[in-house]
Amino acid sequence: MKDPVDVLIIGAGASGAAVAWSLAETKMHILCLEQGGWMNPAEYPSTGRDWEAKFYGEWSSSPNIRGRPEDYPVNDDNSPIKVVNYNAVGGSTVMYTAHWPRLHPSDFKVKTLDGVADDWPIEYDALTPFFEENDRMMGTSGLSGDPLSPLTHPPMPQQPLGLSGAIIGKAMNELGWHWWPSDTTVATMDYEGRARCINLGHCTPACAQGAKSSTDITYWPHAIRAGVELRTHCRVREITTDENGMASGVVYYDKDGVEQFQPAHVVIIACNGVGTPRLLLNSKSNRFPNGLANSSGLVGKNLMFHPYAQIYGYVTEPTDSNRAPPTCLWSKQWYDTDPSRGFVRGYGVQFVRGAGPVFEAVVSEQKGILPWGEDHHRVFRKLNGHRLGFSAICEDLPEEHNQVTLDPVLKDSHGIPAPKIDYTISENSRKMMEHALARGREVLETAGATDICINSPIPWGGWHLLGTARMGTDPERSVVNEWGRAHDVKNLFIVDGSIFVTSGGVNPTSTIQALALYIADQMKQRLANLFD
Amino acid sequence: MTDQLSLSPRQRDDLRTVSGMIVPASAEYGVPGADDPTIQADILATLGRDGKLVATALDHLARLAGRPLAELDAKGRDAAAQEFRGAGGAPAGTLVRVVLQCYYRDDRVLRSLGLELRAPFPKGHVLPDGDWSLLDPVKARGGSLRRAP
Numbered sequence: 001m002k003d004p005v006d007v008l009i010i011g012a013g014a015s016g017a018a019v020a021w022s023l024a025e026t027k028m029h030i031l032c033l034e035q036g037g038w039m040n041p042a043e044y045p046s047t048g049r050d051w052e053a054k055f056y057g058e059w060s061s062s063p064n065i066r067g068r069p070e071d072y073p074v075n076d077d078n079s080p081i082k083v084v085n086y087n088a089v090g091g092s093t094v095m096y097t098a099h100w101p102r103l104h105p106s107d108f109k110v111k112t113l114d115g116v117a118d119d120w121p122i123e124y125d126a127l128t129p130f131f132e133e134n135d136r137m138m139g140t141s142g143l144s145g146d147p148l149s150p151l152t153h154p155p156m157p158q159q160p161l162g163l164s165g166a167i168i169g170k171a172m173n174e175l176g177w178h179w180w181p182s183d184t185t186v187a188t189m190d191y192e193g194r195a196r197c198i199n200l201g202h203c204t205p206a207c208a209q210g211a212k213s214s215t216d217i218t219y220w221p222h223a224i225r226a227g228v229e230l231r232t233h234c235r236v237r238e239i240t241t242d243e244n245g246m247a248s249g250v251v252y253y254d255k256d257g258v259e260q261f262q263p264a265h266v267v268i269i270a271c272n273g274v275g276t277p278r279l280l281l282n283s284k285s286n287r288f289p290n291g292l293a294n295s296s297g298l299v300g301k302n303l304m305f306h307p308y309a310q311i312y313g314y315v316t317e318p319t320d321s322n323r324a325p326p327t328c329l330w331s332k333q334w335y336d337t338d339p340s341r342g343f344v345r346g347y348g349v350q351f352v353r354g355a356g357p358v359f360e361a362v363v364s365e366q367k368g369i370l371p372w373g374e375d376h377h378r379v380f381r382k383l384n385g386h387r388l389g390f391s392a393i394c395e396d397l398p399e400e401h402n403q404v405t406l407d408p409v410l411k412d413s414h415g416i417p418a419p420k421i422d423y424t425i426s427e428n429s430r431k432m433m434e435h436a437l438a439r440g441r442e443v444l445e446t447a448g449a450t451d452i453c454i455n456s457p458i459p460w461g462g463w464h465l466l467g468t469a470r471m472g473t474d475p476e477r478s479v480v481n482e483w484g485r486a487h488d489v490k491n492l493f494i495v496d497g498s499i500f501v502t503s504g505g506v507n508p509t510s511t512i513q514a515l516a517l518y519i520a521d522q523m524k525q526r527l528a529n530l531f532d
Numbered sequence: 533m534t535d536q537l538s539l540s541p542r543q544r545d546d547l548r549t550v551s552g553m554i555v556p557a558s559a560e561y562g563v564p565g566a567d568d569p570t571i572q573a574d575i576l577a578t579l580g581r582d583g584k585l586v587a588t589a590l591d592h593l594a595r596l597a598g599r600p601l602a603e604l605d606a607k608g609r610d611a612a613a614q615e616f617r618g619a620g621g622a623p624a625g626t627l628v629r630v631v632l633q634c635y636y637r638d639d640r641v642l643r644s645l646g647l648e649l650r651a652p653f654p655k656g657h658v659l660p661d662g663d664w665s666l667l668d669p670v671k672a673r674g675g676s677l678r679r680a681p
Contacts, residue, residue, distance in 0.1 A: 046652040050578070053633040057581055109680035123680070143667075147675035161662025169666040178670060198656025208653040323657035336678045357645065361632040365554075366625065372554045372613065377561045384645065 001261070005031040005229075008250060008264035010236050010279065012036075013091015014509050015496040015516035016270030017215035017223065018134065022520035024226035026527065031262065032228060033252055035235040036070035036088035039216055044208040046200040052322075052358035059205040061095055062460055063087065070233070072412035072419075074274065076462070079423035081305045083274055083462040089232060090216030092272070093185075093509065096463065097204050098212045099327045099350050100140055100183040101506035102131055102514070104150055106336060110397075110502050114337050114344045117397050120501045121473045121482035122518075124150070130517035134510065135183075137222075138213040139191045142183030148332035149180065156188045159197070164319040164353035164388055165328045171447035177439075178333040182350065183510075185213035186325050192218070201322035201356070212325075234260075237416050238283040239267055239292055239492070246531070247292075247492045253414045266523075266530070268493045270516070273303060273465030276498040277404040278419040280469065293469070293486035293494075296476055300405055302398035302467040304503040307425050308458040309433035311440035312352065312389035313449030314382065321385040322356035334392075334439065335505055343431040345395040347505040349440075352389030360384045367453045383451065390443055391458075392436030394429050395505040398467050425457065433457070464508050469498035483526075484519035490531040495519050539576065539583075542600060543590040548572050549601040550593060551631045553613055563644045566635045574634040582630050589623035592616060 006028035009016050020032050041047075045054040056065075061084035063071035070087040086095040105124035110117050135154060142154035158181035161169065165181075172179040186203065187194045197211035210217055224230060233255035240261070242248040249263035269276050277300035283292035291299050320328075331349040338346070355363070364370035364383050371379060407420035425433075433456050444452055455461075472478025475487035480499055486492040495516040497508055504511070523530060539547070552567030564571065579586055596612040597604055604612065616624055635641060639649050 044653070047654075048651050049637055049649075050633075051651060053578070053637070056629060056633070104677060106678040106680060112680055113678070145671070147671070147673075148677065150677065160659040161664060161666070162659045163662075166662045166666060173666060173669050176669075176673075178673075178675065180667070180670065198654075199659045200652040200656050202652055209656070320659060322652070324659045357636045357642075357647065358633045361636050362629045365628055365632060372617075374556060374558075376555050377558045377563065381561075381645070 002263065004249065004263035004265060005029045006264070007031070007266045007268060008033065008262060009268045009270055010250065011091065011270035011272070011275065011496070012089045012215070012220065012230060013270060013272065014093050014215055015512050016091070017219035018513045018516040019268055019270060019495045019520045020228045021137070021219045021223040021226070022517050023523065024223050024228050026524060027227065030228045031264070032230045033234040033236055033250065033262070034089055034230065034232050037232045038089050039094055039206065041206070041208050041210060044206040046202045046208045051202055052356050055205055055359070061204070069413060072416070073410055075407045075410050075418060075420040079421045080425060080459065081307060081423060081457050081462045082460045083421060083465065084460055085272070085274070085465070088216070089220060089230065090214040092463070093214035094206050094216065095204060096509065097327050098185040098325065099330070099507045100142070100185050100510050101330060101348060102150055102152070102510040103504040103506060104335065107502060107504035110345065116344050117502045118472065118477070121471055127511070127514045127518055130514040130521070131510065133517055134513045138185050138218050138513070139187050139194060140183050140185055141188040143181045146180040148178050148335065152183055154183055156191060159184060159186060159188055159325060159328055162320045162324050162328060162353060163317070164324070164351070167315060167317065167319065167388060167447050168329055168351045168443070171443050172331065174446050175442060177331060179329050179331045182327055182330045184325065184327065187211045187213070197325065199324050201324055203325045235414055235416070236279060237414065239279065241285055241287060241292065241489065245287055245489060247489050257414065266491045266493070268495055270496045272496045273468045273498040274404050274419050274421070276494060276496055277468040278406065281406050282417060288488070293479055293488045293492060295488050296479060298470060298477070298479055300403050300468050301400040302470055303402040303404055303421065303423055304396035304398060304464070304467040304500065305423065305462045306396050306464045306503055307394045307429050307433060308455070308461040309392040309394060309436040309440070310389060310455040310458050311437050311444065311452060312387055313444040313452040314386040315388055315447055315449050316386065318385050319354040319388055321354040321387070324353050326352055328353055334436070341435055343428045343435065345397065345432070345505065347392040347394040347432055347436050349436070350391050350393065352391060354385065354387045357384050360387065369451050369453065388444060388447060388449060390440035392433065392440065393505050393507065394432045394436065396429060396503045397426060398470070398502060399426060404468050464497065464503065466497045466500040466503050466508060469494050470501050471499040472501065483522035484515070493519060493523070539587060539590070542594065543587060544576070546590050546593055546597070546601045547575070549609070550613065550627070551575070553609065554628060554631050555635050561644050563641050564638070566631050571634055571638050574638070575630055578634065579630065582626050585623045585626040586630055589620055589627040592620055592623060
């Protein structure tokens with residue numbers, strides 16, 4: 001039998017890394033189990049001539065397509081939006097666009113402001129110091145002072161405007177609409193051992209330069225130096241409980257596939273909005289017959305994805321194509337509720353600089369704008385290197401029928417039941433998406449774009465996995481309390497996107513990590529009576 | 533499971549023919565077609581996990597054509613190809629994608645597009661900083677965050 005650890009963290013991604021680093025100063029014995037391994041940047045796609053092709057196979061953002069041994073399958077047949085993620089040290093921060101907005105203060109009070117969903121049990125201001133700390137740790141770039149976004153202080157200057165940014169900025173100015181250089185986690189100067197961005201352009205499937213922040217190169221080196229133990233290729237099957245209903249440890253499969261039991265005094269789950277409910281639902285026992293921490297019945301419910309409404313077109317002048325990070329600017333013009341629009345809440349916009357030649361050819365052929373035959377070459381030269389995109393990140397309100405359950409048949413390579421997704425896009429979201437597409441069309445046409453195409457929703461756009469173990473003060477309406485502790489199990493904590501009460505209209509990773517740091521801080525303040 | 537090693541000679545012939553229909557050679561742009569031997573060799577060598585779907589697509593195409601695609605006249609080939617692309621689903625999409633991803637990494641093709649023959653890393657690219665005075669109207673307009681009461 002292994003010796004118990006003080007704290008056992010499940011998952012070494014965005015939130016697991018942050019909470020591990022923060023708790024390290026307590027000098028407790030902290031162990032993190034991660035189902036993936038360490039990444040090798042020398043093998044990242046942008047190091048090879050076939051860099052674009054890899055995105056359709058071993059570097060797909062979909063675990064079902066990618067099918068690495070570290071991945072688990074997801075049955076998302078009953079969802080128009082497919083789950084995308086990455087399983088490794090660093091988690092999905094290895095594979096993301098590095099776009100770095102944070103939730104707005106109003107996002108924490110949607111019930112009060114707009115009469116929908118629920119207010120969060122905490123306010124934005126409680127997270128402010130942790131946003132700042134996280135931005136320093138992850139290393140952000142941007143321009144402070146956006147009048148329509150929460151005030152940030154990125155330690156590095158913003159990315160260049162580039163060709164695409166200038167075209168977008170001019171069009172937005174002509175329309176009188178808000179835009180601003182995005183905060184990103186792309187290093188625009190050498191920072192904390194990371195080399196500055198050299199515009200490899202293929203940011204999403206990992207950065208060979210190390211300019212894009214991922215927790216394997218930010219938090220984890222610090223956490224490990226501070227004494228945290230990270231055990232890779234260890235897939236947790238279930239969390240066990242003792243006779244008092246407290247978490248007693250986890251059963252996991254080690255790198256050789258051998259079942260192990262690791263006892264622990266505190267368990268922290270950091271597996272995000274699909275992995276976390278899957279683990280809780282797989283942790284059934286006589287005492288917890290519906291899954292662990294599920295007396296509310298809300299584990300797995302209220303899944304929020306952010307339906308993306310994407311519209312793009314082609315201008316006559318060259319754009320940045322694949323020669324820059326894909327995102328550069330955002331807009332918060334339509335972020336807050338305006339009753340005249342016919343829907344509540346709103347959306348953020350991230351503008352897209354362009355695409356590489358293979359992606360352009362494949363997608364344009366699929367869309368029917370790139371023909372077969374003699375005219376292929378002329379049309380391709382008109383499209384390639386001329387694309388501009390507008391992607392609206394629509395706030396997804398919580399609905400219990402949007403859910404993660406356990407698939408009765410599908411299992412991962414260790415025989416653990418896989419997650420099943422049931423999800424529909426709400427009428428409110430559909431109206432919001434239509435509104436966004438109309439605004440995007442105006443922007444693109446003002447920029448002179450033609451051949452306008454739409455992806456709404458982006459089918460493989462389930463990057464943001466939120467809400468399936470929501471936080472709240474009422475144990476009947478939430479899974480964890482206002483500082484991340486499960487209502488039902490007093491030594492079990494959740495620190496990932498599953499605890500979001502509402503989704504906001506922005507990429508969530510910055511807020512996920514700020515929450516993880518906040519919960520770690522709450523734990524540190526309560527060490528003497530953590531289980532009271 | 534069918535993979536690239538088990539593509540029959542007939543399947544390879546049809547693959548070459550349909551590749552040339554997707555992207556024919558062009559004297560105007562000085563580029564080969566996707567039926568070029570080097571590009572075909574690249575496709576066959578890198579089919580990998582796509583092999584099964586590509587074989588399925590080629591079987592579908594063979595059924596539509598009823599004989600080797602190259603033996604049909606132009607009108608017959610176009611009709612078969614049109615039906616194939618319209619009703620071929622994921623296998624047809626995979627076949628087209630495999631052809632295009634190999635075509636648009638061929639040195640001759642990239643040269644004709646004015647693109648460098650290299651991986652993005654380690655050289656990267658230079659991005660112009662741009663005219664940030666474009667942001668002045670946004671700053672001047674200002675605004676405020678919505679706050680909870």
